[in-house]
Amino acid sequence: MMLSTPVIETKSLSKEYGIGEIKVYALKEVSIKVERGEFVAIMGSSGSGKSTLLNLLGCLDRPTSGSYVLDGQDVARLGDKELARIRNRKIGVIFQTFNLLPRLSAQRNVELPLSYSRDEKRNHDLRARELLEMVGLGKRLRHMPTEMSGGEQQRVAIARALVNDPSIILADEPTGNLDSATGKEVMALLRQVIEEGRTLVMVTHDKAIGGQSDRIIWLRDGALSAGEF
Amino acid sequence: MSIWKTLRTAVESLSHSKLRSLLTILGIVIGVTAVIIVFALGTGATQSVRQRFQYLGSNQLQINPRPVENRSREKPITVEEALGMESLPLVKGVHVSLTGTKTAVNGFVKLDINLVGTVAPTAEELAQKEENSNWSLAKGDPFTREDVEYESRVCILGSTVAQQLFLDEDPVGQTISINGIPFLVIGVFTEKPSTGPADPNKFIRIPITTAAAELFGRDASVSVTADIVSEDKLGEATTEIATYLRQRHSIDMASGQEDDFSISSFEAQAKAAMESARTFSSLLSGLAAVSLLVGGIGIMNIMLVSVSERTREIGIRKAVGANHGDIIKQFLLEATILSLAGGLLGIAIGIGAIPVINRYSQGLFAAFAWQSVPLAFTFSVLVGIVFGFYPAQRASRLNPIEALRHE
Numbered sequence A: 001m002m003l004s005t006p007v008i009e010t011k012s013l014s015k016e017y018g019i020g021e022i023k024v025y026a027l028k029e030v031s032i033k034v035e036r037g038e039f040v041a042i043m044g045s046s047g048s049g050k051s052t053l054l055n056l057l058g059c060l061d062r063p064t065s066g067s068y069v070l071d072g073q074d075v076a077r078l079g080d081k082e083l084a085r086i087r088n089r090k091i092g093v094i095f096q097t098f099n100l101l102p103r104l105s106a107q108r109n110v111e112l113p114l115s116y117s118r119d120e121k122r123n124h125d126l127r128a129r130e131l132l133e134m135v136g137l138g139k140r141l142r143h144m145p146t147e148m149s150g151g152e153q154q155r156v157a158i159a160r161a162l163v164n165d166p167s168i169i170l171a172d173e174p175t176g177n178l179d180s181a182t183g184k185e186v187m188a189l190l191r192q193v194i195e196e197g198r199t200l201v202m203v204t205h206d207k208a209i210g211g212q213s214d215r216i217i218w219l220r221d222g223a224l225s226a227g228e229f
Numbered sequence B: 001m002s003i004w005k006t007l008r009t010a011v012e013s014l015s016h017s018k019l020r021s022l023l024t025i026l027g028i029v030i031g032v033t034a035v036i037i038v039f040a041l042g043t044g045a046t047q048s049v050r051q052r053f054q055y056l057g058s059n060q061l062q063i064n065p066r067p068v069e070n071r072s073r074e075k076p077i078t079v080e081e082a083l084g085m086e087s088l089p090l091v092k093g094v095h096v097s098l099t100g101t102k103t104a105v106n107g108f109v110k111l112d113i114n115l116v117g118t119v120a121p122t123a124e125e126l127a128q129k130e131e132n133s134n135w136s137l138a139k140g141d142p143f144t145r146e147d148v149e150y151e152s153r154v155c156i157l158g159s160t161v162a163q164q165l166f167l168d169e170d171p172v173g174q175t176i177s178i179n180g181i182p183f184l185v186i187g188v189f190t191e192k193p194s195t196g197p198a199d200p201n202k203f204i205r206i207p208i209t210t211a212a213a214e215l216f217g218r219d220a221s222v223s224v225t226a227d228i229v230s231e232d233k234l235g236e237a238t239t240e241i242a243t244y245l246r247q248r249h250s251i252d253m254a255s256g257q258e259d260d261f262s263i264s265s266f267e268a269q270a271k272a273a274m275e276s277a278r279t280f281s282s283l284l285s286g287l288a289a290v291s292l293l294v295g296g297i298g299i300m301n302i303m304l305v306s307v308s309e310r311t312r313e314i315g316i317r318k319a320v321g322a323n324h325g326d327i328i329k330q331f332l333l334e335a336t337i338l339s340l341a342g343g344l345l346g347i348a349i350g351i352g353a354i355p356v357i358n359r360y361s362q363g364l365f366a367a368f369a370w371q372s373v374p375l376a377f378t379f380s381v382l383v384g385i386v387f388g389f390y391p392a393q394r395a396s397r398l399n400p401i402e403a404l405r406h407e
Helices: A050-057 A080-089 A106-115 A124-134 A150-162 A180-194 A207-211 B003-016 B018-024 B026-056 B079-087 B123-127 B145-149 B159-166 B208-216 B231-248 B266-309 B311-319 B324-360 B372-396 B400-405
Strands: A008-019 A022-030 A039-043 A065-070 A091-094 A168-172 A199-203 A215-220 B060-065 B091-106 B109-118 B137-140 B154-157 B175-178 B181-189 B203-207 B224-228 B261-265
Touching: A008 A050, A022 A050, A039 A050, A039 A207, A050 A065, A050 A168, A050 A199, A080 A091, A080 B311, A080 B324, A091 A150, A106 A124, A106 A150, A124 A150, A150 A180, A168 A180, A180 A199, B003 B018, B003 B324, B018 B026, B018 B266, B018 B324, B026 B266, B026 B324, B026 B372, B060 B231, B060 B266, B079 B091, B079 B208, B079 B224, B079 B231, B091 B159, B091 B208, B091 B231, B109 B159, B109 B208, B145 B208, B154 B159, B159 B181, B181 B203, B203 B208, B224 B231, B231 B261, B261 B266, B266 B311, B266 B324, B266 B372, B311 B324, B311 B400, B324 B372
Parallel strands: A039 A199, A039 A215, A091 A168, A168 A199, B109 B203, B154 B181
Antiparallel strands: A008 A022, A008 A065, B060 B224, B060 B261, B091 B109, B091 B175, B091 B224, B137 B181, B154 B203, B175 B181
């Protein structure tokens, strides 16, 4: 029996930047639903607000107005501690520019979310190795990000996103900085990840990648566009 | 994040910019060094005053000649007057000496020596142990109160003088001449250990009355240390001695004439010494405070730079689940480690500076005070926390996405 409680539900979500009297909408009254286990692509031209939406979904930014219910929880009401906990436990984020800490080894980068989860019982070391092995970097644990290729760095970032076993993965142009062959490998890895029942929301401007998704959300000028189906 | 992980992160990021970290803590190093030295000087002053007390006793008065406005009225305190104080009811005894360089001759051997005229030893002085006695003799006997009273021409030789004037001969019973005046040698002092460049054994001691009468002149001025019967009689004894000297010097207090002498207790002198040590210490404390403040501002400055340099790092950490508290903890710990390192370095330099001060500075005596270490330690940690707080708070308030966009 399928209970249709969406894992992500936004209502009139807006983000505006005020410069004096002039207000610029980065996102204008966006209402979307994402079901558990879905792979949704957010597409649109640059400046259409897709990254803004993804950042709001990832609790990296706060909306100006509107509501966002994540896994049954109204996120707009939460304080810093709870938001940090959600970013840590429920969401794994993957960025176009990888965003690894340059002074930490691959393994330490993957361990980073664990060290903020106040779960001392868990063996951080073992868990990080496990995930790096899963993404095919079992032999590169001690390598620094600068010693790795873009594809390898992105795989470290994926391992980091998965380390706390989150139910939602958010990816912002994860293949944007990679050549097409490496991009395919990374996509294969992400598809493997969602087969375990996770929800994946991905921003992309690559139609081929968007085509692999269950559904595409189109944005134009910060609002949902007719391209949605 | 657990405290150990935070600590590891902090140490890693500090060791990444070693030179900068070192320069940052310089202010703290100087401040803490100053704290350690302030305490060492304070303790040193207290100790040296205490030592003086021990040596001179708290039941003594010091009587010195003092210049007055009308120079013609100025009279010396003579040996006769000094010895006359001994007959005052509240005075137990006096210590007085006349010293100067004179020439001693035995046959063809001629020698410049330090001549010391003193009173005869007291029973207590004779009973003292050899190592801290001024009257321990290798040969012969000391002179007596009678010798002092009758201005006897007797002398006791320091070991160097005995050796150079008489070689292997026994000097006791022989006669030498000092500045042309014959003296009978009645004893030789035991050799004293050398403590400086001057030979402490190149002296001849004679009765002070003889010294005044034959070699220095009867009106030679002396400084007198008087032993008073008991500590609580110091005030009365001062009046007694003053009355005696005014009478001798014909000073008429009623017509407003000034005393040409001063009487002070060692207690008063010790108080004055402690007072000046305290002034000096408070001056240095001010310096330490300013230096710690400057050091703290230095730390704050560098932490602010560090926060803006590491905005992206903060964004990444927040994106994967760090909250305000985690970020504050990280930056606060870095600031504290910095200032603590500065503190430890300052403590080491301060302790190292103590022997250098004692060796090369005159009139200052520094003694390491252990209680300055926890104090300096606390100070440096406090500076780190106080001045690290603002940058840490600024770091924690960054919005994760804005921090991530920062290049």
